[in-house]
Amino acid sequence: LAGLDGSEISSKDIAGKPAVLVFWTAWCPRCKEEAPHINQLVAEFESKGVKVVGINIGQGEARVREGIKDFGIHYPIVRDADTSVSRTYKVVGTPTIVFLDKKGAVQYFGNELPKDYADRLNSIIGS
Numbered sequence: 001l002a003g004l005d006g007s008e009i010s011s012k013d014i015a016g017k018p019a020v021l022v023f024w025t026a027w028c029p030r031c032k033e034e035a036p037h038i039n040q041l042v043a044e045f046e047s048k049g050v051k052v053v054g055i056n057i058g059q060g061e062a063r064v065r066e067g068i069k070d071f072g073i074h075y076p077i078v079r080d081a082d083t084s085v086s087r088t089y090k091v092v093g094t095p096t097i098v099f100l101d102k103k104g105a106v107q108y109f110g111n112e113l114p115k116d117y118a119d120r121l122n123s124i125i126g127s
Helices: 029-048 063-073 084-088 117-126
Strands: 020-024 051-057 078-082 096-100 106-110
Touching: 020 029, 029 051, 029 063, 029 117, 051 084, 063 078, 078 084, 096 117, 106 117
Parallel strands: 020 051, 051 078
Antiparallel strands: 020 096, 096 106
């Protein structure tokens, strides 16, 4: 998927690492509520090797940039312009948050950041 700066992120970039995927849209009030919590997760876990990627679902570049600014997002964002990745992960509703272990297996799938996210991520890191 393409980032707004022209960079690309693929499954190869997160292979072998714990990852958190955050599927979102710029019109979603719950996404805006979750953004500060995801920023905190990044601050806590990026240095421990957890890759966090925000995946915008099907919106144009200008709308995505507006959402990033409005929500105060401080983690990498890519655009799923054709929604193919969202369909692959069977995303229903936004936000959808997915925790992947080092093997790429889904360890959490939900519409909000779990309250015990630190314990879950520490467990994934330790495995």
